[in-house]
C-alpha cells in the first residue's frame with residue numbers, strides 16, 4: 001500500500017527545523033554570537049584585538065555534488081568544509097556560519113526529500129560542532145529549477161594584522177603541504193563511475209566526501225609564527241600554487257617524488273596518481289611557505305606535514321613552477337586545476 005504523502009514543509013517550518021537543529025543541546029556555541037537565527041541580522045562580537053575574516057562559496061547541484069551520488073550528509077559536510085578551509089588557510093578561527101539555501105518545492109513534498117534535507121543539515125551540523133561554528137543565520141528560498149543551490153558564508157577572526165596571506169612568501173622559503181594529495185580526485189572519479197549513491201559516512205576516511213578542514217594546523221602556523229604565506233588547495237596544487245607564486249611575486253621548484261600521494265591513488269598508474277595530486281581539486285589541504293631555517297614539525301595537530309619544494313625570485317626564461325622528476329629531468333607545471341566555465 002502506498003504511504004500517504006507527508007505534510008509539505010513550508011518556508012517557516014523549514015527555518016524552524018534548521019533553527020531547532022542548530023540550537024539543540026550539544027550544538028556548536030560561540031561567545032562571539034550575541035544574537036543568532038531569528039532577527040533581521042545576527043549580531044557578532046569578535047574577541048578584543050581581533051579582526052574579522054569573511055569568505056563565501058557556492059555548493060551547487062551538478063557542479064559541486066550530485067544528488068544521485070553524494071550522500072546528503074556529505075553535501076552538508078562539504079558545504080561547510082569549503083568555507084572552514086578558507087579560514088584555516090588564513091590561520092583564522094571560525095565565529096559563525098550563514099547558510100543560504102534554495103530548494104526545489106518538490107523536495108519538501110516527499111518523505112524522501114524531507115529526509116534529504118534532514119540528513120544534509122545533520123552532516124553540516126556534525127562538522128559545525130567539531131569546529132565550534134554556530135549557524136547564526138541564512139536565507140531560504142524556493143529554487144527556480146529542480147536544483148539544490150547552497151551558499152555558505154563563514155565569519156572568522158584572527159589577531160589584528162596577523163592573518164596568513166597568499167602574498168607574503170619570501171624568496172628561498174620552503175613550501176609545505178598538510179596531509180596527502182590526490183585522494184579527493186581519486187574518490188570523486190570512482191564515484192562518478194557509479195550509478196547509485198555512496199553509503200559512506202564521515203567516520204570512514206573519505207577525502208572527497210568528507211574532507212577535514214585544517215583549522216588546527218592553520219591556527220598553529222599563525223600562533224607560532226611558522227608560516228609566511230598560505231593558501232588552501234581547493235582547485236588543485238598547480239592552480240593554487242600559481243596563485244601563491246603570482247601573489248608573492250615568486251616562482252616555485254617542486255620535487256615530484258616528495259609529493260605525499262593519498263593511499264586512494266595507489267590503484268592508479270604513477271602518471272594518473274601524479275595528475276590527481278597536482279591538478280585534482282578539493283583536497284582542502286593547506287599549502288604554506290616558511291623560511292628554510294624554520295624548524296617545521298613533521299606533524300602539526302596530528303596532521304603530517306611534507307616539504308615539497310622551494311620558492312625563488314623570478315628569473316627570465318624560468319617557468320613560474322618547475323616540477324623536478326629526478327636526475328636532470330624537469331618540466332614546467334602549468335595551472336591545470338579546476339576552473340569554472342572551462343569545460
Ligand SMILES: Nc1ncnc2c1ncn2[C@@H]1O[C@H](COP(=O)(O)OP(=O)(O)O)[C@@H](O)[C@H]1O
Pocket residue numbers: 057086234235
Ligand atoms: N562574484 C565575485 N564578486 C566579488 N569577488 C569575488 C567573486 N568571486 C570571487 N571573488 C573573489 O575572488 C577571490 C578568488 O576567489 P576564489 O578563487 O573563489 O577563492 P577561493 O578558492 O579561496 O574560494 C576571492 O577574494 C573572492 O572573494
Ligand SMILES: Cc1ncc(C[n+]2csc(CCOP(=O)(O)OP(=O)(O)O)c2C)c(N)n1
Pocket residue numbers: 057058062063064065066082188234235280281282338340
Ligand atoms: C558533480 C561534481 N563534479 C565535479 C566536481 C569537482 N569540482 C567541482 S568544483 C571543484 C573545485 C573547487 O570548487 P570552486 O567552486 O572552484 O571552489 P573555490 O576554489 O572557490 O573554493 C572541483 C574539483 C565535483 N565536486 N562534483
Ligand SMILES: [Mg+2]
Pocket residue numbers: 056057
Ligand atoms: Mg571561491
